[in-house]
Amino acid sequence: MTETVTHTDDEPGAAAVPPRGRGGRRTALIVSAVAVVAAVAVLGALGLGGGPDEGPAAPPRAGSLVPVTRTTLTERTQVDGRLGYGPEIPLPVKATGTVTWLPEPGTTAERGDTLLRVDDRPVVLLYGTLPMYRDLGPAAAASGQAQESGRADGEQAGQKPDATGDGSTASGSPAGGTGGGQDGTRTAAPRELKGMDVLQFETNLAALGYTGFTVDETFTARTADAVKRWQKALGLAQTGTVGVGDVIYSAGRIRIGHSGVRPGAAVGENTLTYTGSARKVVVDASAGDASWAVRGTAVRVRLPDGRSVSGRVASVGKEATAPEGGEGGSGQQAATVPVTVTIKDQKSLGRLESGPVTVEYVGRKAEDVLTVPVAALVALAEGGYGLETARGTFTAVRTGLFADGRVEVSGAAVREGLKVRIPE
The missing domain is CATH 2.40.420.20 (conserved putative lor/sdh protein from methanococcus maripaludis s2 fold)
Structure with missing residues (x-):
């Protein structure tokens, strides 16, 4: 059929012109052939x-x-996030008195640095997870344990403390006395303070360069000597005892946030806030589509300047929050959960401290x-x-x-x- 179409009358060597009676029929055949070829081409396409x-x-x-x-x-999916240092947390300041000095917001503090001054005494940052809950020193041990020893000795002697109402025992001895002295009492020998908080403090003291004692769970006289040298360097009275308000523990370096008071005010719960020193990204992920947010999941963070850095999901919030302005039309699907992404290579972020970013994670x-x-x-x-x-x-x-x-x-x-x- 194609050959029939291509051989036209205008070509050299074409067949002779047919008689006039057959011209209409030949014309009709040519038109039909062209139409069929065109239809086949369209069907193929x-x-x-x-x-x-x-x-x-x-x-x-x-x-x-x-x-x-x-x-x-x-398949990679992108969600919006924000670079920063995370939410600010109040410092657990246990010192009492008047705030006499505060650091500038954004300052980075590490082990041994002064976080603030209360009654012109420094409150020092040390590293650890156990909070400061008691004084540390030989005097603290002697005070608490002497009372305990006095009660025990009195009970063993069959005496009832404060039986006469004047602080003396039935035999006339002072309550808690154990005998052995010129006045008929015994003085309890001071015993060394022990505990995991002692180990944590001694670890920090040694890391600051004050040695000469064994780092363990026992606060010894040698520990007190090292504390006195540390107190001298801080400009404090050399007592050898660390007060409960003299130290604040954190897991590592911190970044000073905003203060809730000014110098001259009394110490309060929101005297000073802090964050971690490492920059991180927080994503408000859809509560209905947060299956990708699993601790340890690798992601890519695209910065405002177009560069991308590696990140990893560190934590996922357990409480969903409705967006500002109310829930969306689908109710629960409008709620979000916070997803925190850490960035190991902090240098890759350059000098950027905060701003909007895009987090890209692997889907299917x-x-x-x-x-x-x-x-x-x-x-x-x-x-x-x-x-x-x-x-x-x-x-x-x-x-x-x-x-x-x-x-x-x-x-x-x-x-x-x-x-x-x-x-x-």
């Missing part, structure tokens, strides 16, 4: 005709050829699948998608994951290395 997987050949269209490749596709993943550029897909008239081969044929495909400008494809006629056309 639309993927109609032929088998279910591959259509008939058609004149190839313009465009570049690319191979079907086997690779792993990873398709491993070892056949893929083509998304631009190679052709919509078929009967529905679905197909690919145009180098010969101009069209083959129907099933699509899977879309990611990174490529799409997962499968089908009976699809194989690795098959050349397909990206139409212009």
